[in-house]
Amino acid sequence: MPFSIGIIGLGRMAQAILTPLLERGDFKPDEVLGVVGQRSSVKKVLGEFSQDLSIVSSDNPVSLEVWNSPIQLLAVKPQQLNDIKEQVSQLEIVPDRPKPVLISILAGVNLKRLQSIFPAHNCVRAVPNIPVIVRSGLTGLSWGAGVTTDQRLSVEAIFKPISEVLELPEKQLDAFLALTSSGPAYVAVIAEALADGAVAAGLPRSLANDLSNMTLAGSAKLLKESNLHPGELKDMVASPAGTTITALRHLEMAGIRSALIEAVVLAAERSRELGC
Numbered sequence: 007m008p009f010s011i012g013i014i015g016l017g018r019m020a021q022a023i024l025t026p027l028l029e030r031g032d033f034k035p036d037e038v039l040g041v042v043g044q045r046s047s048v049k050k051v052l053g054e055f056s057q058d059l060s061i062v063s064s065d066n067p068v069s070l071e072v073w074n075s076p077i078q079l080l081a082v083k084p085q086q087l088n089d090i091k092e093q094v095s096q097l098e099i100v101p102d103r104p105k106p107v108l109i110s111i112l113a114g115v116n117l118k119r120l121q122s123i124f125p126a127h128n129c130v131r132a133v134p135n136i137p138v139i140v141r142s143g144l145t146g147l148s149w150g151a152g153v154t155t156d157q158r159l160s161v162e163a164i165f166k167p168i169s170e171v172l173e174l175p176e177k178q179l180d181a182f183l184a185l186t187s188s189g190p191a192y193v194a195v196i197a198e199a200l201a202d203g204a205v206a207a208g209l210p211r212s213l214a215n216d217l218s219n220m221t222l223a224g225s226a227k228l229l230k231e232s233n234l235h236p237g238e239l240k241d242m243v244a245s246p247a248g249t250t251i252t253a254l255r256h257l258e259m260a261g262i263r264s265a266l267i268e269a270v271v272l273a274a275e276r277s278r279e280l281g282c
């Protein structure tokens with residue numbers, strides 16, 4: 007029996023997707039085959055899971071089994087795609103075999119390139135983000151040609167329990183990734199810096215960290231649930247000659263808006279570059 011899902015590249019992001027699915031029982035441990043690049047990673051990755059999974063390195067002949075799974079999750083770095091291409095080009099194409107679905111989460115790599123490397127697969131691009139770990143992620147999906155209705159349902163069944171799923175035109179995926187997939191890192195930098203400020207102003211470290219996280223979470227919840235424009239929320243907090251407007255003057259002088267705008271634009275450009 008083939009494994010129900012084969013994961014090519016069981017690194018940080020694939021683990022973040024798989025762990026909650028195993029916890030929920032969406033896949034049983036014996037239905038999953040994960041492949042990593044190095045032999046030394048096998049034990050380390052196994053240690054990340056409480057269940058006993060089949061995990062092998064790419065030089066183990068068992069790794070070829072991933073290509074027999076009906077669902078395959080491709081989660082190597084874009085720079086590692088050529089190694090996979092080499093491996094796939096040596097596989098025997100079985101005539102009349104239904105095409106498996108290949109879900110690629112690789113930044114930037116477009117469907118045209120995927121379909122040229124995987125002619126015997128139906129390909130989907132998925133752009134998830136790391137809050138899938140706490141089932142609060144976002145995933146953008148673009149379907150390639152030939153994906154069947156059952157395959158669409160299987161792909162959605164992977165991402166919907168752990169994230170909000172949006173179907174997007176493929177040309178929007180790099181910008182989507184630059185905001186939502188890279189975004190948790192921007193937020194983490196802001197969270198850390200705000201806590202540093204509170205420590206500088208006299209709060210103990212652990213309290214400052216907690217308060218920073220809670221301020222970000224509460225503000226995001228308010229923006230989302232109230233439909234307030236961000237500018238309105240800012241104005242609600244900034245009273246004349248008050249503390250907030252004093253702080254905002256400094257943020258504007260330091261160029262916070264253009265720094266964030268350029269960060270997202272550069273990440274989208276880098277995504278397109280990585281895909282080539």
Ligand SMILES: NC(=O)C1=CN([C@@H]2O[C@H](COP(=O)(O)OP(=O)(O)OC[C@H]3O[C@@H](n4cnc5c(N)ncnc54)[C@H](OP(=O)(O)O)[C@@H]3O)[C@@H](O)[C@H]2O)C=CC1
Nearest residue numbers: 015016017018019042043044047064081082083084112113
């Ligand atoms: N991290 C994130 O927040 C997001 C990442 N992505 C995308 O997800 C992909 C993975 O990123 P991430 O999980 O962070 O990266 P990692 O480096 O953590 O994971 C890459 C995995 O691929 C394995 N690997 C390398 N070469 C091969 C090979 N030839 N065959 C099989 N497996 C191999 C690595 O094994 P080993 O370590 O042994 O080399 C590792 O397990 C990237 O393409 C990225 O663009 C998309 C959205 C968000």
Ligand SMILES: O=C(O)[C@@H]1CCC=N1
Nearest residue numbers: 113183184187188189
């Ligand atoms: O930085 C990266 O390459 C990955 C892609 C999206 C988020 N992290």
